[in-house]
Amino acid sequence: MTTVELRDVVKTFSSPKGRITAVDNLSFQAKEGEVLGILGPNGAGKTTTLRMIATIYKPDKGTIRVEGIDVLDNPLDVRKRIAYMPQEPDLIPSLSVEEHITYYLRFRGFSKKEAKKRCEEALKSFNLNDHRRKKPFQLSTGLKRRVQLASVLSAKAPVIFLDEPTTGLDPKSKRNTWKLIKDKIEDSGATILLTSHDLYEVEYLADRVIIINNGRLIAEGTPRDLRKRFGKTVKVIFEDPILISNTLMDEFMKVDGIKGIFQVSENAVEIKLDSLDRSINNLVRILASKELKIKDIVTTAANFEDVYLEIIENSGGDMG
Numbered sequence: 001m002t003t004v005e006l007r008d009v010v011k012t013f014s015s016p017k018g019r020i021t022a023v024d025n026l027s028f029q030a031k032e033g034e035v036l037g038i039l040g041p042n043g044a045g046k047t048t049t050l051r052m053i054a055t056i057y058k059p060d061k062g063t064i065r066v067e068g069i070d071v072l073d074n075p076l077d078v079r080k081r082i083a084y085m086p087q088e089p090d091l092i093p094s095l096s097v098e099e100h101i102t103y104y105l106r107f108r109g110f111s112k113k114e115a116k117k118r119c120e121e122a123l124k125s126f127n128l129n130d131h132r133r134k135k136p137f138q139l140s141t142g143l144k145r146r147v148q149l150a151s152v153l154s155a156k157a158p159v160i161f162l163d164e165p166t167t168g169l170d171p172k173s174k175r176n177t178w179k180l181i182k183d184k185i186e187d188s189g190a191t192i193l194l195t196s197h198d199l200y201e202v203e204y205l206a207d208r209v210i211i212i213n214n215g216r217l218i219a220e221g222t223p224r225d226l227r228k229r230f231g232k233t234v235k236v237i238f239e240d241p242i243l244i245s246n247t248l249m250d251e252f253m254k255v256d257g258i259k260g261i262f263q264v265s266e267n268a269v270e271i272k273l274d275s276l277d278r279s280i281n282n283l284v285r286i287l288a289s290k291e292l293k294i295k296d297i298v299t300t301a302a303n304f305e306d307v308y309l310e311i312i313e314n315s316g317g318d319m320g
């Protein structure tokens with residue numbers, strides 16, 4: 001079932017330089033139980049989009065629905081369906097861990113009894129029992145994040161925003177937090193909208209990603225699909241050792257679609273193509289014409305970060 005749906009959404013702001021189009025005819029959907037990564041350089045329009053879904057901003061044009069409810073028709077009902085974990089750990093300094101979780105659940109509309117019960121469950125399942133009476137100043141950044149996650153996830157909202165959930169964490173705490181998020185959201189059934197500049201995080205957590213630049217959707221798919229679609233480097237392994245002389249290099253570089261050639265071992269080269277679909281035939285043709293004995297041609301696994309940067313670059317956009 002579709003939980004979040006945006007159709008042709010436009011949002012403009014006035015600025016000293018005139019009107020800025022922050023979100024430009026954006027359409028996308030997120031399904032129940034899906035983790036949707038929202039990627040894009042600084043200023044791409046991610047926060048504005050999330051704020052419109054959360055009914056903080058009103059779209060100028062287009063429709064946004066959360067569980068079928070239009071954000072303009074019934075903003076309060078939409079808000080009730082969304083739990084938000086902000087970028088900065090926003091724990092209230094005077095509250096202990098257990099007070100914070102209970103307070104958050106009370107604020108989300110749970111009765112005192114239900115909030116207490118859910119808090120106990122959260123303390124147990126997020127391994128926070130030993131820290132339950134500590135105040136934020138006694139907690140590491142990783143633990144503060146865990147308290148935030150415990151609060152947000154125990155509210156059982158159908159839509160959860162995770163805004164840069166591991167910013168400021170060291171690599172080990174980051175990995176622990178990713179694992180925790182993955183474990184806890186797996187059977188929550190919630191739709192998670194995840195924004196992050198950490199491409200490894202997104203690849204690990206997201207089922208699907210959308211990439212936004214200048215307010216527009218420029219790519220959409222699973223991280224794996226995008227890697228396949230945009231990863232354009234092939235490794236050619238020859239039967240015999242080969243030396244890529246300058247003359248041979250020039251000949252390769254003249255072929256339509258070949259953007260670079262690098263010797264990676266005595267019998268292998270990596271070749272960067274401008275499109276895997278279109279250019280592979282030209283590559284095979286030139287290799288055949290040289291009578292080089294080929295052992296194997298493999299698409300090298302493009303790293304998701306390279307793929308992302310390439311997508312942004314191809315969209316003609318500013319890199320942030």
Ligand SMILES: Nc1ncnc2c1ncn2[C@@H]1O[C@H](COP(=O)(O)OP(=O)(O)OP(=O)(O)O)[C@@H](O)[C@H]1O
Nearest residue numbers: 013014020022040041042043044045046047048049
């Ligand atoms: N309240 C506002 N008033 C005026 N302009 C705004 C406002 N909010 C955002 N903008 C502008 O809209 C554009 C999109 O900004 P937005 O914050 O949505 O980008 P973002 O993708 O979230 O960036 P980041 O990754 O840096 O958080 C930017 O040009 C920004 O300056």
